[in-house]
Amino acid sequence: MPAIFGANQLDTGYEISNSLRFNDDDSPKLTFTPSSAGNRRTFTLSVWFKLSVQGSTGERVLLAADDGTGSNNNFDYIAINAADKIFVYNYEGSQGYNLISTQLLRDPSAWYHLVVAFDTTDGTAGNRIKVYLNGSQVTAFDTENYPSENFQTRFNNTNEQRISQYPDQDISFFDGYMSEYHFLDGVAYDPSYFGETN
Numbered sequence: 001m002p003a004i005f006g007a008n009q010l011d012t013g014y015e016i017s018n019s020l021r022f023n024d025d026d027s028p029k030l031t032f033t034p035s036s037a038g039n040r041r042t043f044t045l046s047v048w049f050k051l052s053v054q055g056s057t058g059e060r061v062l063l064a065a066d067d068g069t070g071s072n073n074n075f076d077y078i079a080i081n082a083a084d085k086i087f088v089y090n091y092e093g094s095q096g097y098n099l100i101s102t103q104l105l106r107d108p109s110a111w112y113h114l115v116v117a118f119d120t121t122d123g124t125a126g127n128r129i130k131v132y133l134n135g136s137q138v139t140a141f142d143t144e145n146y147p148s149e150n151f152q153t154r155f156n157n158t159n160e161q162r163i164s165q166y167p168d169q170d171i172s173f174f175d176g177y178m179s180e181y182h183f184l185d186g187v188a189y190d191p192s193y194f195g196e197t198n
Contacts, residue, residue: 019179029165038156038185066167068159075167102140119188
């Protein structure tokens with residue numbers, strides 16, 4: 001179990017239970033097909049993760065969903081890309097929204113806390129997807145294209161939702177650890193909802 005410690009203090013540490021180890025050589029994946037659709041415009045993903053390998057030949061998928069046709073034409077995913085950057089992406093026959101962080105995630109000993117909050121109902125484009133890493137909002141992006149207002153993602157739909165698998169294909173498996181994985185339907189929360197700072 002990974003231990004998470006407060007800054008400069010060991011006495012505030014705690015263990016995170018129920019973590020998973022993903023070895024991409026084993027093609028690991030978790031899938032879930034909801035029986036009914038949730039809110040496809042407003043939701044939040046929160047996950048602690050640690051990368052086993054820096055640099056990759058493809059994305060390391062944290063969450064993916066598609067339209068269920070098997071044709072790989074319409075999909076959304078959140079990943080760490082081959083350049084070790086946060087990658088939030090949509091494809092609708094052509095590129096839709098696309099966020100690629102400027103920041104690199106290349107500390108092999110680090111646990112990262114990622115929060116991605118969607119609210120496509122927001123009238124301001126830059127507020128429709130907010131990305132937070134280790135409690136701070138990510139504001140520097142190499143690529144920064146937001147979804148249209150009220151855009152409905154494939155996340156939280158009745159099609160298969162995937163962890164550690166690219167949409168419609170057995171590729172882009174995660175290599176590392178994940179823990180405290182939460183997906184919240186109908187709310188766009190910042191990191192303060194998932195823990196406390198010291």
